[in-house]
């Protein structure tokens with residue numbers, strides 16, 4: 001009687017071991033079923049190449065760019081600052097990141113060496129007015145004078161003309177925008193990520209947290225390189241975005257890489273697609289502009305740094 005019971009016991013133990021052995025690969029199978037490794041990686045454009053023109057079918061105003069690619073643009077306003085901007089440029093250079101600097105004209109005229117360095121290191125420069133006034137309180141001649149003086153100061157400092165502008169405080173009437181676009185050829189660049197780094201109490205942690213939580217593919221991030229806390233936040237902020245798979249582009253690159261080619265009728269067999277004539281200012285862009293403006297009213301408080 002003892003031997004048959006021993007065989008039964010051994011058989012059951014062996015069966016349990018086999019069952020356990022079989023269950024282990026099943027767990028691995030479940031993990032491998034997650035398509036992380038097998039999903040095709042998006043093909044990202046070459047961000048080392050700096051386009052000097054914008055697509056003809058670009059929009060008139062951008063607060064972000066529509067894309068599923070992990071491309072983003074980080075922008076720094078109100079400089080250049082003779083101390084903080086070079087410190088920021090060092091951080092960007094160490095990481096191989098290109099940014100866009102919306103320069104205040106009188107600062108560009110005061111620190112042309114810094115402007116030259118910005119451009120020499122592959123960053124983009126945009127026009128942010130001469131003295132940072134609220135455009136909505138100015139007549140058209142004053143607005144154009146603010147932008148013209150700055151355009152000329154940037155060109156004189158670095159030999160490169162800006163292709164873009166950002167109205168101070170993001171505030172702009174639609175009629176002003178149309179005139180500026182006609183006169184200068186600039187699209188208006190706003191933002192969709194705002195850490196409010198100018199607002200007291202300032203803290204590097206606040207900048208990091210806001211950029212971390214608000215950034216998504218196609219984002220345009222608003223920062224100011226005239227605040228020590230903003231520059232202090234950059235190593236962790238930039239490294240976090242990079243670790244999460246984002247690639248940095250200048251604003252012109254972001255627009256160029258995310259604007260679909262505009263087709264004029266069906267292409268002839270074997271022909272190269274050509275862009276169409278620029279579209280008239282579409283009303284959805286106007287609505288978005290107004291919506292963004294409305295959302296930025298806090299930014300218009302005079303507490304904002306120049």
Ligand SMILES: [Zn+2]
Pocket residue numbers: 077078128132168169306
């Ligand atoms: Zn500003």
